[in-house]
Amino acid sequence: MMLLGVAWSDGALWFAAALALVIAEMLAPGFFLIFLGAGAASVGIIALIVPGLPLVVEALMFAALTGALVALGWRWYRQSDRSSADPLLNDRAARLVGKRVVVCEAIVDGDGRVTVGDGAWSATGPDAAVGTTVRIVGADGSVLRVEPA
Template sequence: MSWNWQTVTWAAIALLLFAAEAMAPGAFMLWLGLAAAVVFGLVLVFPGLTVLAQVAAFVLLSFVSIQVYRTWFRGRERQSDRPLLNRRADQLVGRVVTLERGIVQGSGRVQIADAYWDVTGPELPAGAAVRVIGTDGMTLRVEAVT
């Protein structure tokens, strides 16, 4: 085992990638860091490895490790018991509210609690009861309550 500039470089790259993952978690830099750590191990075991072979091994191992992540780990997170928690507009679907400003040319406004929401739907006067049937970003789609 020899500690030359190549070994130190791969160790530093691996540590920097792990630190980047810790600073901005997303499970992407982790896999690149693991690839760099494996190349670090290869350079320790095979000190005569050329720089081109090291970079090629890093690229190949990065590709393989990311594919392993995408195949076996991504999407297996625990499902939330409240999937609409941070999606305020979607939480309002199905709710019946009164128009504060009538729908004219497809656009109006409602007040729900302390928030005002833009709505789209059929022409209706102010004070009409409407049901939220969907969302389009932060705009609610409504229909008249019959």
């Protein structure tokens, strides 16, 4: 096959595609393009071993091998232990449970605001005057549930 004035074997084209896909995976990681790259490299190896395969056959092999590799990767990913050292890392409200905070807008009829760090959060709980220290016992979205400390 001629490409850019150079004769390329089918295997070399598949390896070039594999390299491009692996580089794309490194630039925009999503842990999917690596399987496409592995499928292209596999077809490249087959094309070198068995030269002269029709492009349609190579494309079908690419689809089948990539599908198999994706299935194997998905299976491995589901079985691997992905426990986190900090499971509440992205759940700021849950991380606040147990902390003592100060009421900055009186909690009246169950609604008010509390100071957390340098910000104020909506809060629900028993009535409390400004300046009262309360303890966070839970969260409903971004609304903290508090009780007297």
